[in-house]
Amino acid sequence: MVKARLGNLRLPVVAAAVVVVAVCATVGILAAQPEKETPPPLPAAATSSSARPVTGRIVVSVVGRVPKPGLVTLSEGARVADAVDAAGGASGPDALALNMARRLSDGEQIYVGIPPPPEAVTVPQAKPAKVDLNTATVAQLDGLPGVGAVTAQRVIDWRTEHGHFTAVEQLRQIEGIGETRYTKLKDLVTVR
Template structure:
């Protein structure tokens, strides 16, 4: 039995001549990609995809800053004047007397007398004790720094040295304030006589001719 199985296997494994038909000459592949080349190509594709996603993602910071620019362009196209930023505004004040750089100086709108003296440069020996360094400046104001041995100047138009008392100042003293003319001075005196004086500087808005803008210019220049 074993011999019969061996003979049968030998018969089945004997060449028949048909094996030559299976020997087909396939064409040589045009492109051969090695394992290293495949890995490099895959890595390059990943880098390109990551870069595309980064540039495509919206930038929140750019979106926030671009909105005001569009609003300004729209307002100018319709002929309207864009609103000015009050923080960015400046004013011009005059500083004279014992300073290194007397004359006109441009300062931010929220500056005080101390800022003007710093820009002008106070000379050594000058007496600034009678100048209210905390007084808020207004456009067109003049500060006078006394020379050594000189008496402090009397309060004049636009002077920030001595605040004007709303409850005791004369019409001439009130008229020395910026934006306060003869008519407004008379209205202030009439108002304090009728109401028993001012209890706060903000009460000036009740006087005809004085609004919030003019009251802001008088800040630091008037007292009770």
């Protein structure tokens, strides 16, 4: 009789053990699923309206979905594509929202594949620093309004022939820079 009773209990005990194992396995699988991660809020890059000397180099912050996020140092006149490349590049979908051809200014922050925080959208762009006539390259001068590659080279040639500029007004001595062009340039250049 005891044997018959134990035989009758064996099936429910085995069934209960199977249910317990199945529940433990389900809980284990659900607990092992990674939680969806959201990126932490990122601080907006501070900009300054005070003019800094032109050094030929700029520093920008690249954050988001790039292999090496952080600060990158680039040549003046660099573009968003140069900064993203310096941070290790970005995949197609992550780079779609970026204007890769836009020129950068010192102190910017570039968001790759993530939305910028709301306070970053309202921060106005800093005015670019004035171009120093005594250290400017052809590319920097060519970037000024009304100055093409030929006029930029003439500025460099004048500087080579006459030494350093001592006043912005000396631009008037360069062939191709008349009063109208000088008026456009005088507030964009400096002499240090």
